[in-house]
Amino acid sequence: MLEFDGLHKSYGDNRVLQGVAFTVAPGSMFGFCGANGAGKTTTMRIAMGLALADAGEVRWYGRPLDTAVRRRIGYMPEERGLYPKMRVAEQVTYFARLHGLDAPAASRAAAEWTERLGLAERRGDRVEKLSLGNQQRVQLATALAGRPAVLILDEPFSGLDPVGVDSLAEALLEQCRQGVPVVFSSHQLDLVERLCDSVGILARGRIVASGPVPELRRREAGRVLRVVVPDAPHGWAAGLPGVRVVSEQAGDTLLALDPGTDDQAVLAAALRTGRVTHFGWREPTLVELFRDAVAAPAEVAA
Ligand SMILES: Nc1ncnc2c1ncn2[C@@H]1O[C@H](COP(=O)(O)OP(=O)(O)O)[C@@H](O)[C@H]1O
Numbered sequence: 001m002l003e004f005d006g007l008h009k010s011y012g013d014n015r016v017l018q019g020v021a022f023t024v025a026p027g028s029m030f031g032f033c034g035a036n037g038a039g040k041t042t043t044m045r046i047a048m049g050l051a052l053a054d055a056g057e058v059r060w061y062g063r064p065l066d067t068a069v070r071r072r073i074g075y076m077p078e079e080r081g082l083y084p085k086m087r088v089a090e091q092v093t094y095f096a097r098l099h100g101l102d103a104p105a106a107s108r109a110a111a112e113w114t115e116r117l118g119l120a121e122r123r124g125d126r127v128e129k130l131s132l133g134n135q136q137r138v139q140l141a142t143a144l145a146g147r148p149a150v151l152i153l154d155e156p157f158s159g160l161d162p163v164g165v166d167s168l169a170e171a172l173l174e175q176c177r178q179g180v181p182v183v184f185s186s187h188q189l190d191l192v193e194r195l196c197d198s199v200g201i202l203a204r205g206r207i208v209a210s211g212p213v214p215e216l217r218r219r220e221a222g223r224v225l226r227v228v229v230p231d232a233p234h235g236w237a238a239g240l241p242g243v244r245v246v247s248e249q250a251g252d253t254l255l256a257l258d259p260g261t262d263d264q265a266v267l268a269a270a271l272r273t274g275r276v277t278h279f280g281w282r283e284p285t286l287v288e289l290f291r292d293a294v295a296a297p298a299e300v301a302a
């Protein structure tokens with residue numbers, strides 16, 4: 001278990017983290033989401049000992065992370081950290097050795113990961129001569145080649161083309177299957193939804209929603225009704241008590257119901273317009289969940 005427990009961190013008056021807590025089980029992939037500036041990078045830097053928490057700690061199997069454990073973490077920092085003059089294969093080998101592999105194992109790992117991340121042709125090139133996308137792949141290879149026990153990756157997919165996205169996704173899923181917990185931050189919610197067992201949405205210094213995506217979607221599902229009434233006049237649902245029309249197009253209507261509103265009264269109103277070809281709760285997408293979670297209730301009221 002990788003546990004982030006009660007992390008607090010302020011920079012001056014800026015209270016960035018105010019009790020961030022989540023757990024990542026072995027073999028699971030955790031998508032760490034949040035708006036720009038929410039504190040994702042800060043959280044990951046605290047795990048790696050690059051920023052000091054004001055309170056709280058990060059534990060691995062119950063033990064606070066120390067240098068020995070951190071050596072077994074494959075970490076991809078937001079501010080990428082490669083040696084521009086080093087050649088690709090050397091670089092990956094070097095990092096694998098820092099993570100404790102002996103020389104032959106490190107060069108084998110470098111060969112394997114440069115191949116798998118599409119860098120085979122670039123092994124002898126200096127890092128500074130690569131495109132940004134390829135530098136990103138080298139950075140990923142350095143995180144993966146040390147046979148990490150844990151992966152913490154800050155925006156690993158940003159800047160990759162679709163082929164790069166696929167090979168990274170496959171590599172991460174494979175690490176998970178081998179029991180490695182993976183935490184990555186991303187704005188690409190479609191990817192997060194596709195890859196992650198679990199997501200956490202960071203907002204206002206806390207994890208405001210977390211859990212498996214289908215569960216989060218179900219939890220919020222009892223609020224939005226989709227009703228299809230092909231013969232109804234436009235605006236048929238406006239004025240129903242406790243009902244807000246989210247969208248309406250040729251009878252295909254999305255309705256948000258206030259808590260306690262009787263859905264059967266909505267059905268009766270729909271039937272009065274003629275045929276009802278669809279009537280059911282609609283689960284919000286992860287994007288809608290994200291928007292909801294990030295919009296602070298206090299800010300909405302203000
Ligand atoms: N070293 C620092 N000094 C001062 N403020 C910082 C520092 N690092 C991060 N911050 C502030 O902390 C907040 C969270 O930043 P960050 O963790 O980078 O967010 P995210 O990765 O979610 O975009 C931002 O307001 C940022 O300006």
Ligand SMILES: [Mg+2]
Binds near residue numbers: 040042
């Ligand atoms: Mg960041």
